[in-house]
Amino acid sequence: MTNSLHEVHDLLLEKFGPQHWWPGRTPFEVIVGAVLVQNTSWKNVEKAIDQLRQVDLLEPHALHDVAVDELEELIRPAGYFRVKARRLSSVVAFIVQRYEGSLQRMFSTSIDTLREELLSVHGIGPETADSILLYAGGLPVFVVDAYTHRILTRHGWIDFEADYHAVQQFFYDHLPQDVALYNEYHALLVRLGKDYCRKSKPKCNECPLRELLPDGGPIEPE
DNA sequence: TGCCAGGCCGGGT
């Protein structure tokens, strides 16, 4: 790693500008979005969120009172709607039962404890948990997603085999603990990924990070 | 048109 991760962040910020993540109006809306966006484009999620807003379901107790099959129809545009309706129900049940529906209380819990609790909820894995902690809770947690992994492996910064925790640790090892930095950085990596690091149609030769690499360019995609 | 999107779970080896 000849260049600090700071430089990468600064270059991306210079090129793309602030991303203003998370695109949610309230912490609860961010949580709902975090579940709905799993392996799905944000565009689809927006439609589902809009439908929930139309019927005033973007708050814990209201959503908790909705039947699953009704929820399914409302979130249909987000895809995987049966699965996600149940996942949302689980998350909301957790918030209502464990924290009386208060995100204020929920985010008062220590990060490590809350992370473990979130991971124990059906439908919440590492990325969703961390997205909730960072983007809904404003806590210093770095979010790793498929783009992050792909970008780092294609540039030879980490092994392809690196798992979620290893990738996350890579950022913790090279960055100061800074919520605003974590927030912007993840958003910028996703932005970069969409333009230059898609699973298919990668445009590594045009990648703006190319100039930061010692050998003049990203390695070939796997 | 086919392939993929800001994952996660459960069953099979």
Next chain:
DNA sequence: ACCCGGCATGGC
């Protein structure tokens, strides 16, 4: 401990 299929709509 892996490995893999299933889940589903909408966009390029």
